Amino acid sequence: MLARDWYYSERRQLGLDSAVASICDRHDDSDARARAVLTMLGVQPGWRIADIGCGNGVLACEAAQLGAEVDAIDISPAMLALAEIQARDRKVAIRTQSAGLLSFAYQPNSYDLVVSEFALHHLPDFWKAVALSRIYGALKPGACFFLRDIVFVSMPDSPERSVEAWADFNIKNHGFARDSVITHMRDEYSTFGWVIERMLTDVGFTLISADYHAPLHGTYHLRKPKSGEQS
Ligand SMILES: C[S@@+](CC[C@H](N)C(=O)[O-])C[C@H]1O[C@@H](n2cnc3c(N)ncnc32)[C@H](O)[C@@H]1O
Numbered sequence: 113m114l115a116r117d118w119y120y121s122e123r124r125q126l127g128l129d130s131a132v133a134s135i136c137d138r139h140d141d142s143d144a145r146a147r148a149v150l151t152m153l154g155v156q157p158g159w160r161i162a163d164i165g166c167g168n169g170v171l172a173c174e175a176a177q178l179g180a181e182v183d184a185i186d187i188s189p190a191m192l193a194l195a196e197i198q199a200r201d202r203k204v205a206i207r208t209q210s211a212g213l214l215s216f217a218y219q220p221n222s223y224d225l226v227v228s229e230f231a232l233h234h235l236p237d238f239w240k241a242v243a244l245s246r247i248y249g250a251l252k253p254g255a256c257f258f259l260r261d262i263v264f265v266s267m268p269d270s271p272e273r274s275v276e277a278w279a280d281f282n283i284k285n286h287g288f289a290r291d292s293v294i295t296h297m298r299d300e301y302s303t304f305g306w307v308i309e310r311m312l313t314d315v316g317f318t319l320i321s322a323d324y325h326a327p328l329h330g331t332y333h334l335r336k337p338k339s340g341e342q343s
Contacts, residue, residue: 120242122187122212125234125300146171149227153256153333155180159224162250164213165231169195169206176204180225187212187234213243218250226251229260233302237311240303244315253338257317262296263305263330281327305330 149171155161157179163172164185172184172195184195184206192208199206209216213228213235226247232240247257268274279293296302308330309322317334318341324330 120214120235120239122214122234126188142170143174146174149258150175150178153225153258155225160222161225161227162216162218162223164216164226164228164247165234166195167191167230169198169208171227171229172206173198173202173204175227176206177202182206183209183216185209185211185216186231213246214239216246216250218246220249221252223251224255225258226255227258229258230262232259232261232308233263233296233300236301237303237307240301240308241311241315244311244317248315248317248336251336253336255336256320257332257334257336259308259312259330259332259334261308261330262300262302262328263308263324264302265305265324265328265330267304278327285326302328308332 155175155178159175159180160183161172161175161180162183162185163169163175166172166184166186168191169184172182176182176199184192184199185208186192186195187210189210192210195206195208211217213231228247232243235243251257275293275297279290282288282293283290305322305324309319309332312332312334313319316336318337320333320335322330322332
């Protein structure tokens with residue numbers, strides 16, 4: 113595609129990510145969480161999988177350990193370097209791609225699974241929809257997309273109260289610094305869960321499930337219908 117002067121620059125958000133610092137050195141349950149997701153999705157050896165916004169590559173490496181061919185994609189070269197170290201330490205092969213949701217290279221209808229966790233909120237809404245249609249185009253008919261992100265579950269009755277409650281929750285339960293929560297509210301683009309659901313179905317996905325299990329966390333399991341099937 114020709115470079116357009118109106119195309120959104122994904123690199124604008126580089127270094128801003130409120131959660132990156134904590135992701136780099138946290139010792140949490142991300143391996144177990146990734147394994148649980150991949151098992152639920154029924155990953156098989158030989159599947160072609162993309163993890164977009166892969167961060168330090170935990171899920172990508174878990175998928176490779178299951179025998180999948182994995183493209184670990186991230187806009188941040190620093191995160192991709194961590195993903196490569198992770199892969200080397202675990203002795204698995206992943207293919208890294210330095211690109212974003214709006215720029216990753218793909219063959220149409222080629223992936224058996226696309227995963228994106230906590231990256232979509234870096235794009236304003238119009239560009240979220242562009243990213244979701246690219247992911248739709250990249251998937252094989254009948255294949256799944258697993259999306260997790262920070263979304264607003266309800267309307268703010270009082271922004272001050274809602275934001276402070278959210279900050280307290282994340283500080284207490286996830287060990288986030290207050291600054292990272294503030295950066296998220298001020299400079300990133302989380303949107304409402306119902307907006308995400310509508311975008312996903314308008315793009316053509318069938319919504320298998322939407323789960324809002326923690327304050328501001330939305331998890332979506334989608335499927336690209338086969339031709340002739342209703343979405
Ligand atoms: C909060 S981290 C999540 C990392 C990982 N998916 C996880 O759940 O642990 C968000 C990641 O998205 C990446 N990112 C930010 N904007 C992006 C974009 N437009 N396209 C792809 N990745 C992006 C950041 O570099 C960062 O690695």
